[in-house]
Amino acid sequence: MVNLITVVGAGNVGATAAQRLAEKELAKTVVLVDVLEGVPQGKGLDQWQSAPIESYDARVIGTNSYDETAGSDIVVITAGIARKPGMSRDDLLNTNAGIVKSVSEQIARSSPHAIIIVVSNPLDVMCYVAKHVTGFPRERVLGMAGVLDTARYRAFLAEALDISVRDIQAMVLGGHGDTMVPLISYTTVSGIPITQLLEKSKLDAIVDRARNGGAEIVKYLKTGSAYYAPSAAAVQMVEAIVLDQRRILPCSAWLEGEYGMSGLYLGVPCKLGEGGLKQIVEVELTADERAALEKSADAVREPMRVLAL
Ligand SMILES: NC(=O)c1ccc[n+]([C@@H]2O[C@H](COP(=O)([O-])OP(=O)(O)OC[C@H]3O[C@@H](n4cnc5c(N)ncnc54)[C@H](O)[C@@H]3O)[C@@H](O)[C@H]2O)c1
Numbered sequence: 001m002v003n004l005i006t007v008v009g010a011g012n013v014g015a016t017a018a019q020r021l022a023e024k025e026l027a028k029t030v031v032l033v034d035v036l037e038g039v040p041q042g043k044g045l046d047q048w049q050s051a052p053i054e055s056y057d058a059r060v061i062g063t064n065s066y067d068e069t070a071g072s073d074i075v076v077i078t079a080g081i082a083r084k085p086g087m088s089r090d091d092l093l094n095t096n097a098g099i100v101k102s103v104s105e106q107i108a109r110s111s112p113h114a115i116i117i118v119v120s121n122p123l124d125v126m127c128y129v130a131k132h133v134t135g136f137p138r139e140r141v142l143g144m145a146g147v148l149d150t151a152r153y154r155a156f157l158a159e160a161l162d163i164s165v166r167d168i169q170a171m172v173l174g175g176h177g178d179t180m181v182p183l184i185s186y187t188t189v190s191g192i193p194i195t196q197l198l199e200k201s202k203l204d205a206i207v208d209r210a211r212n213g214g215a216e217i218v219k220y221l222k223t224g225s226a227y228y229a230p231s232a233a234a235v236q237m238v239e240a241i242v243l244d245q246r247r248i249l250p251c252s253a254w255l256e257g258e259y260g261m262s263g264l265y266l267g268v269p270c271k272l273g274e275g276g277l278k279q280i281v282e283v284e285l286t287a288d289e290r291a292a293l294e295k296s297a298d299a300v301r302e303p304m305r306v307l308a309l
Contacts, residue, residue, distance in 0.1 A: 001058075002027050002073035002242050006111070009079035010034035010062060012227035013119055013234070015043045017076055020235040022047060022058040024175050026242045031069050032062045034079070039118045040064065050230040050306075074109040074241065076234055079103050080120035082225040083218050087120040089177055093303050100126045100204060103184045103308065104133035115241060115276040117236050118143045123176040124252050124300040125307065127265040131254060132309055138254035139276045145176030146250025147233035148266040152213035153182050161197060163189065170194075171250050172210065180267065181270030181292040182207045186283065247272055248281055258282055259293060264300050266293075 007018045007025035011034070018032045032047075034040040044062025051057065061068055069075070080096035083089060100120050107114060107130075116136065120126045127143035134141065149172035158165040167190045174181035183201060187194040194203065209216070217226040240247040251270040255261045258268060258280045269281040285293065 001025055002206060003305075004029050004031065004069070004072045005071040005238065006031045006075045006107075006114075008033045008077045008215075009120070010036070010040035010043050010106075011078065011083070012224055013230050014076070014078035015047075015273070016227050016231035017078065017119075017234050018044070018060055019047050019050075020231055021238060022051070022060050023054055023056055024235065024239060025056050025058045026235070026238055027073070029057055029059045029061060031059065031067065033069060034062075035064065035065070037064055041156040046071060047266070057293060062147055066106045066110040069107075070110045072107075072114045074117065074238055075107050075111060075114045076119060077103055077107075077126070078119045078234075080126075083121070083214070083221055084224070086220055087218075089123070089214075090303050091305070092121050093125065096120050096122070096126060097129050097309075099154070100129045101133050101148065104130045108134040108136070115140045116142070117234055117237055119230060120253070122303060124265040125255070125303045126254050128304060129307070129309065131265075132246075133199050139258070139278075141254065142237065142270070142272075142277055143252030143265055144230070144234045144237055145180075145252050146172050147161070147236055148269045149176065149180050149210060149213070149267075150250055151229055152232060153187075153206065153210035156209055156213075157189075157194065157198070160202060160206060161189065173250055173269070174293050175266060175300040176252065177296075177299055178211060178249060179292070179296035179299045180211055181289060181296055182210055183283075183285070185286055185289065237272060241274065241276055244274040246278065246296070251277070253280055254279055255280070259285075261297055264297060265306065266297055266300060
């Protein structure tokens with residue numbers, strides 16, 4: 001358990017993440033910050049009042065200021081607007097860049113040693129904004145997308161095979177968007193290559209559904225985007241860091257030559273533990289997977305170019 005974890009943005013993802021963090025007792029105090037007056041306070045109080053029932057001692061506090069967040073060990077950024085039907089993640093670019101910039105400035109001032117997990121979209125570009133504005137090293141600025149995209153892929157595979165989700169090992173790399181790269185060559189069921197268990201046409205359909213997993217939910221909800229699985233994914237990254245688990249999870253990380261690329265955030269296998277990013281793991285890719293990763297990188301570089309910081 002660490003002393004203090006801050007979640008910025010007390011909306012759907014942020015509030016659910018705060019609840020999960022408290023229930024897992026990953027910090028003594030979880031602070032929920034939002035610009036909306038009363039919302040973080042009300043949600044924080046409500047969550048704290050569920051502690052005697054759920055039996056956790058992590059204290060949840062809601063606030064509109066960064067005073068209570070000072071000295072945070074970890075900050076999860078979920079502030080920003082979410083997609084509505086028909087919108088792509090890139091449609092959120094300018095609004096969320098402004099929000100993530102101002103949030104990052106305040107975090108750098110109040111919690112200069114924090115590890116930041118970015119959730120706001122467009123994810124890979126927002127990670128870049130947070131790293132650029134805070135000046136934090138890449139070990140301490142990571143983005144959540146791959147864990148979620150992989151969870152969607154694993155859930156659909158488990159459903160198709162009628163087996164436990166626990167037995168599916170998989171990895172989705174690349175940017176958090178339509179160009180994401182599910183690695184079929186590394187997808188196994190308890191070590192058995194997935195290609196031995198599912199025919200290609202079914203596998204292709206699942207890959208396609210995972211790629212559009214976020215849009216499918218936006219279409220149902222109409223007024224916002226997914227938040228149960230996204231908050232669970234962000235909390236899994238926090239847990240790996242807090243408990244120094246050294247888990248290999250697909251995360252958006254700043255590349256400095258890995259996979260032959262530099263100067264952008266992209267989803268790659270990362271070892272997470274104390275201090276944040278411990279290592280980027282480079283795996284062999286097929287020619288098709290490498291080409292797909294390059295294409296995905298281009299889709300991240302494009303909005304980075306038009307960003308005015
Ligand atoms: N990376 C992923 O895989 C993933 C998954 C789901 C959602 N998201 C993204 O996460 C973000 C949040 O989604 P949501 O569903 O919680 O949205 P939401 O609208 O429910 O909540 C966003 C919250 O941010 C707050 N906010 C706005 N400006 C702020 C500021 N300057 N400081 C603090 N708080 C501020 C809003 O008041 C609101 O309460 C969106 O950008 C969404 O696209 C990313």
